[in-house]
Amino acid sequence: MVVVHFTVTSTITSMSPTTSSVGxxxxxxxxxxxxxxxxxxxxNGVTSASSSSANSLSLSLSLxxxxxxxxxxxxxxxxxxxxxxxxxxxxxxxxxLIEGLSLNPCGTSKAAGYSYGIAIFQGxxxxxTISNAISLNIYDPNDPWLCxxxxxxxxxxxxxxxxxxxxxxxxxxxxxxxxxxxxxxTATSYWAGNSPNxxxxxxxxxxxxxxxxxxxxNLVILHFTVAW
Numbered sequence: 001m002v003v004v005h006f007t008v009t010s011t012i013t014s015m016s017p018t019t020s021s022v023g024x025x026x027x028x029x030x031x032x033x034x035x036x037x038x039x040x041x042x043x044n045g046v047t048s049a050s051s052s053s054a055n056s057l058s059l060s061l062s063l064x065x066x067x068x069x070x071x072x073x074x075x076x077x078x079x080x081x082x083x084x085x086x087x088x089x090x091x092x093x094x095x096x097l098i099e100g101l102s103l104n105p106c107g108t109s110k111a112a113g114y115s116y117g118i119a120i121f122q123g124x125x126x127x128x129t130i131s132n133a134i135s136l137n138i139y140d141p142n143d144p145w146l147c148x149x150x151x152x153x154x155x156x157x158x159x160x161x162x163x164x165x166x167x168x169x170x171x172x173x174x175x176x177x178x179x180x181x182x183x184x185x186t187a188t189s190y191w192a193g194n195s196p197n198x199x200x201x202x203x204x205x206x207x208x209x210x211x212x213x214x215x216x217x218n219l220v221i222l223h224f225t226v227a228w
Contacts, residue, residue, distance in 0.1 A: 051218040055090045056083045057159070059116060059218035063210065068226055070202050071188065078212045079182035080116050082159035082166070089169070091156045095217040100135040103183050106147035115157060116214035118185060124223060125209040133209070136190040141198050
């Protein structure tokens with residue numbers, strides 16, 4: 001497992017976390033007037049980190065910048081790669097270390113054929129404290145997403161040598177197409193409140209934690225700061 005911190009001054013547009021509740025047990029920074037800026041925490045400018053599991057898969061997380069301003073777009077990239085120089089068939093494990101990870105409003109689902117996800121949390125979290133946090137909902141609840149369950153059962157992923165290209169293996173539905181196991185997610189805001197009355201918010205000044213995880217137990221954490 002790897003933990004990395006980075007600083008952000010951000011402006012957010014419209015993304016949504018995987019959970020529609022906000023800040024339950026999260027420590028948030030006080031709202032600061034637009035004429036002042038909170039102290040900028042220096043996370044050594046680190047914008048990327050990775051974690052490897054026993055099955056030779058490496059999960060990487062990266063941010064486009066270490067500093068954002070309110071209203072700026074935060075760009076997050078996640079990538080799952082085979083570190084073997086040969087083909088690597090990895091059985092599914094369902095060993096998620098935290099809940100609330102996703103790539104879209106449908107959550108971390110085999111419906112999309114992905115075995116990993118991300119989440120943004122308000123506050124400075126570590127591996128020891130992240131399990132008690134509640135992710136921000138960065139996905140617009142008004143977007144017409146159609147979350148259709150995967151019709152079969154994914155038993156494993158067949159990764160190409162030294163690559164993030166993989167094919168889901170489904171014994172009931174063979175011949176699945178291969179695709180790159182990487183995604184870029186952007187966010188400029190989050191939604192809070194009870195459905196259907198969620199309210200859109202820009203990221204308030206303070207520290208945020210970005211978490212990536214997969215079903216094989218990999219977990220990566222980066223941090224950024226938003227400031228006026």
